[in-house]
Amino acid sequence: MPSHAETYPPDAPPPRLELRGITKRFPGCLANDHVDLVLQPGEIHALLGENGAGKSTLVKMIYGVLHPDAGTMLWQGAETVVPDPAGARRLGIGMVFQHFSLFDTLTVTENIALGLDNAGPMDQLAGRIREVSERYGLALDPGRHVFHLSVGERQRVEIVRCLLQDPKLLIMDEPTSVLTPQEAAKLFETLRVLAAEGCTILYISHKLEEIRALCSRATVLRAGKVVGAADPRQETARSLAEMMMGAELSTPERPPQGVAGVARLTVRHLSTTSDNPFATNLKDVNFEVRGGEILGIAGVAGNGQAELMAALSGEVLLADADAVVIEGTSAGHLGPRARRTLGLAFVPEERLGRGAVPELSLSENALLSGYAREPLVRGGMVHFARARAYAETIIRGFNVVAHGHRAEARSLSGGNLQKFIIGREILQKPKLLVVGQPTWGVDAGAAAAIHKALIDLARSGAAVLVISQDLDELFVLSDRISVLFHGRLSDSRPTHETTVERIGLLMGGLFGTPPDEDGEITRAV
Amino acid sequence: MSFIRLEPRGQASKTMVYVTPLLAVALTLLSGFILFLAMGFDPLKALYSFFVAPVTSVRGIGELVVKATPLVLCAVGLAIGFRANVWNIGAEGQLTLGAITGGGLALAFYGEGGWWLLPMMVIGGAVGGAVWAAVPAFLRLRFNASEILTSLMLNYVALLLLNYLVHGPFRDPDGFAFPESRLFEAEATLPILWAGTRVHFGALLALLAVAGGWLLIARTFIGFQIKVIGLTPAAAGYAGFDQKRIVWLTLLLSGALAGIAGMGEVAGPIGQITASISPGYGYTAIIVAFLGRLHPVGILLAALLMALSFIGGEAAQIAMGLPKAITGVFQGMLLFFLLASDVLIRYRVRFGARRAAA
Numbered sequence: 001m002p003s004h005a006e007t008y009p010p011d012a013p014p015p016r017l018e019l020r021g022i023t024k025r026f027p028g029c030l031a032n033d034h035v036d037l038v039l040q041p042g043e044i045h046a047l048l049g050e051n052g053a054g055k056s057t058l059v060k061m062i063y064g065v066l067h068p069d070a071g072t073m074l075w076q077g078a079e080t081v082v083p084d085p086a087g088a089r090r091l092g093i094g095m096v097f098q099h100f101s102l103f104d105t106l107t108v109t110e111n112i113a114l115g116l117d118n119a120g121p122m123d124q125l126a127g128r129i130r131e132v133s134e135r136y137g138l139a140l141d142p143g144r145h146v147f148h149l150s151v152g153e154r155q156r157v158e159i160v161r162c163l164l165q166d167p168k169l170l171i172m173d174e175p176t177s178v179l180t181p182q183e184a185a186k187l188f189e190t191l192r193v194l195a196a197e198g199c200t201i202l203y204i205s206h207k208l209e210e211i212r213a214l215c216s217r218a219t220v221l222r223a224g225k226v227v228g229a230a231d232p233r234q235e236t237a238r239s240l241a242e243m244m245m246g247a248e249l250s251t252p253e254r255p256p257q258g259v260a261g262v263a264r265l266t267v268r269h270l271s272t273t274s275d276n277p278f279a280t281n282l283k284d285v286n287f288e289v290r291g292g293e294i295l296g297i298a299g300v301a302g303n304g305q306a307e308l309m310a311a312l313s314g315e316v317l318l319a320d321a322d323a324v325v326i327e328g329t330s331a332g333h334l335g336p337r338a339r340r341t342l343g344l345a346f347v348p349e350e351r352l353g354r355g356a357v358p359e360l361s362l363s364e365n366a367l368l369s370g371y372a373r374e375p376l377v378r379g380g381m382v383h384f385a386r387a388r389a390y391a392e393t394i395i396r397g398f399n400v401v402a403h404g405h406r407a408e409a410r411s412l413s414g415g416n417l418q419k420f421i422i423g424r425e426i427l428q429k430p431k432l433l434v435v436g437q438p439t440w441g442v443d444a445g446a447a448a449a450i451h452k453a454l455i456d457l458a459r460s461g462a463a464v465l466v467i468s469q470d471l472d473e474l475f476v477l478s479d480r481i482s483v484l485f486h487g488r489l490s491d492s493r494p495t496h497e498t499t500v501e502r503i504g505l506l507m508g509g510l511f512g513t514p515p516d517e518d519g520e521i522t523r524a525v
Numbered sequence: 526m527s528f529i530r531l532e533p534r535g536q537a538s539k540t541m542v543y544v545t546p547l548l549a550v551a552l553t554l555l556s557g558f559i560l561f562l563a564m565g566f567d568p569l570k571a572l573y574s575f576f577v578a579p580v581t582s583v584r585g586i587g588e589l590v591v592k593a594t595p596l597v598l599c600a601v602g603l604a605i606g607f608r609a610n611v612w613n614i615g616a617e618g619q620l621t622l623g624a625i626t627g628g629g630l631a632l633a634f635y636g637e638g639g640w641w642l643l644p645m646m647v648i649g650g651a652v653g654g655a656v657w658a659a660v661p662a663f664l665r666l667r668f669n670a671s672e673i674l675t676s677l678m679l680n681y682v683a684l685l686l687l688n689y690l691v692h693g694p695f696r697d698p699d700g701f702a703f704p705e706s707r708l709f710e711a712e713a714t715l716p717i718l719w720a721g722t723r724v725h726f727g728a729l730l731a732l733l734a735v736a737g738g739w740l741l742i743a744r745t746f747i748g749f750q751i752k753v754i755g756l757t758p759a760a761a762g763y764a765g766f767d768q769k770r771i772v773w774l775t776l777l778l779s780g781a782l783a784g785i786a787g788m789g790e791v792a793g794p795i796g797q798i799t800a801s802i803s804p805g806y807g808y809t810a811i812i813v814a815f816l817g818r819l820h821p822v823g824i825l826l827a828a829l830l831m832a833l834s835f836i837g838g839e840a841a842q843i844a845m846g847l848p849k850a851i852t853g854v855f856q857g858m859l860l861f862f863l864l865a866s867d868v869l870i871r872y873r874v875r876f877g878a879r880r881a882a883a
């Protein structure tokens with residue numbers, strides 16, 4: 001990539017931030033290799049790259065969380081070393097992380113005060129929060145407790161926290177991955193207002209359509225190096241994806257569904273109660289998934305997905321045995337192992353730490369769920385040779401990039417680990433597969449492979465249930481789509497008869513049913 | 526910015542897993558050297574009489590094995606539990622109960638013993654230890670009570686129970702009111718394996734426990750479940766492993782092994798039930814388990830080392846007039862240095878200030 005440093009005229013104002021030859025090495029990997037990046041005042045700049053391309057490392061160095069091994073950083077034309085995040089905030093750099101750092105039991109104001117270096121008196125701060133949130137259209141009540149807030153509102157808390165410090169550069173890491181389309185559109189308005197006021201925004205996202213709509217420039221990273229720059233408005237999502245991957249992208253095709261088979265999973269009047277005050281209880285959830293079809297369940301995180309997954313997998317047993325029926329057998333009282341024997345396979349949302357044990361090798365992770373339907377255990381003894389062979393079969397069949405079956409699960413990239421887990425479940429020839437967030441944080445190439453595998457499984461006669469926040473994904477995969485909101489599930493609609501906007505409204509709670517007691521029905525509109 | 530920094534390693538160092546126990550031993554010796562010097566003893570002579578002199582005779586080596594036997598039995602059981610995050614601190618109490626039940630059988634059948642008595646005592650000791658360990662297992666699963674506290678507190682209960690028994694029902698009727706039982710008959714005494722020493726049949730049981738423990742951990746599906754539960758409980762739940770079953774299994778197993786160890790003490794070197802059966806084997810076994818990296822073979826080596834600290838402490842008391850606390854000091858230092866140097870498995874030490882970005 002030609003450096004923009006030399007291309008601007010000498011009398012123009014210096015760029016807001018310029019990185020020259022930034023290099024960062026971790027034990028065993030070169031995370032950033034002589035990265036150059038120029039951010040101008042008032043631009044919305046996309047940082048693109050697959051998982052492990054080095055985006056997070058780069059922004060963490062800008063924000064002072066990490067320190068470069070080599071290279072120079074120029075802030076408004078002056079050479080700068082950012083010692084720590086507090087130093088970054090003093091310069092005028094703000095960052096909204098993908099994972100929020102909020103305390104559920106504190107109010108919005110208290111949370112923001114905790115993150116400020118000079119918070120001042122609480123009532124004054126509340127006034128400033130109200131002022132800033134109104135100016136940028138970020139509706140927020142400073143006195144509310146965070147556990148009452150939706151994910152979108154929580155993100156607003158993080159953004160307002162940054163805005164209170166008058167940032168000149170705002171870094172946003174995957175901000176829309178948890179938002180409904182309507183919430184995302186609202187966020188974009190705010191970001192455009194900010195940019196028009198001269199604030200620079202560095203925007204990291206996997207959602208290429210979003211980047212095309214929002215950003216005026218994009219820098220593409222691959223394996224730690226800058227491999228290209230583009231004006232996203234002139235590109236297609238496909239060309240951007242191919243730039244990131246350095247290879248052609250094959251999108252899976254969903255052949256029309258044949259005759260729907262028998263109901264392999266039937267959920268009737270499923271309600272849950274939990275001791276955890278922050279859990280979302282399921283309320284009278286009903287649906288069925290038939291052989292040969294993929295049912296998608298959309299919804300913003302925290303609306304009962306975790307509870308639904310646990311109720312289906314058997315990790316939480318149900319009071320009513322008939323609430324979950326797998327292959328004609330009432331399974332509500334059965335644990336995960338017994339449900340697997342009935343034909344269930346399961347891919348949890350958390351890959352590392354639930355779907356796989358980080359410290360164990362791939363062959364041991366193949367055994368983790370593979371024991372239920374593959375002959376890997378005999379007479380109480382583990383058949384290690386077969387576990388190794390099974391792991392190798394998964395690695396080959398699903399193109400998992402890893403150093404063989406001995407590699408520890410945590411050494412794999414997110415996409416490769418997910419291919420391994422999905423492969424492990426699919427190769428057990430399940431009659432019913434339940435998948436949570438199949439491609440969350442997975443790069444485009446791996447996502448396409450995972451989508452193809454799921455479609456192939458369904459077309460071979462299995463029933464597939466996909467629970468995801470990613471609407472684009474659900475529209476690619478699903479034959480029918482339902483929406484989970486506040487623990488209630490909407491009726492399903494055939495995918496070709498509905499639209500992203502329609503589902504987006506349901507995700508914001510606009511069911512045809514009477515409004516919920518929380519009165520948040522208007523949030524998404 | 527400090528001049529010594531810890532830098533995370535990309536991957537846990539396999540070498541360090543084996544090096545740090547040796548490093549801990551070396552640091553313990555070094556500290557012992559300084560300690561003896563400060564106390565005004567000749568440090569080399571003190572260390573020699575502590576660590577070398579005891580094993581210069583056949584009898585000494587035999588004593589080493591005698592002391593290592595209960596340590597291995599207890600530590601193998603504890604290590605299996607520790608791997609599953611089941612923190613049984615109650616091996617001392619379980620050992621005591623095993624001595625009471627196993628030894629109680631010897632007293633109950635006094636004068637009518639036969640070949641069947643010893644096997645029955647082994648089983649009786651195992652059952653006694655397991656029953657004692659079942660209490661914390663039940664409390665944890667039923668009331669979510671920490672087994673660390675409950676198993677620890679039961680140690681004191683067991684000791685009081687033993688005291689009551691040797692002062693009452695178990696007291697030798699011809700023993701002039703001394704708080705001791707009768708001496709066990711030959712049918713109730715474990716056979717000596719090595720003439721001229723006190724090495725008894727329990728040592729074979731300890732070796733069996735090492736082999737069985739290794740088999741369980743490394744080869745069985747139960748061992749795999751224990752590993753997964755210990756590393757990532759959520760993944761174990763996902764896979765459908767029954768965590769309650771593993772809590773029961775590990776506590777009962779470690780209780781049974783500790784119970785056998787206790788039975789082995791009263792039917793072996795002690796030969797009767799007295800008020801003091803164990804000089805803290807159950808507690809030392811915790812150090813042994815960690816020093817041995819929770820691996821049965823490592824435990825075998827660590828137990829020999831800790832056994833040396835017991836007899837070395839006694840020898841140093843006699844030879845140099847060192848205080849009795851010296852044994853505890855050395856054991857404590859060893860565990861302390863081991864835990865401290867374990868940081869090297871995941872981190873490497875870097876000297877010099879961090880280079881600022883130029």
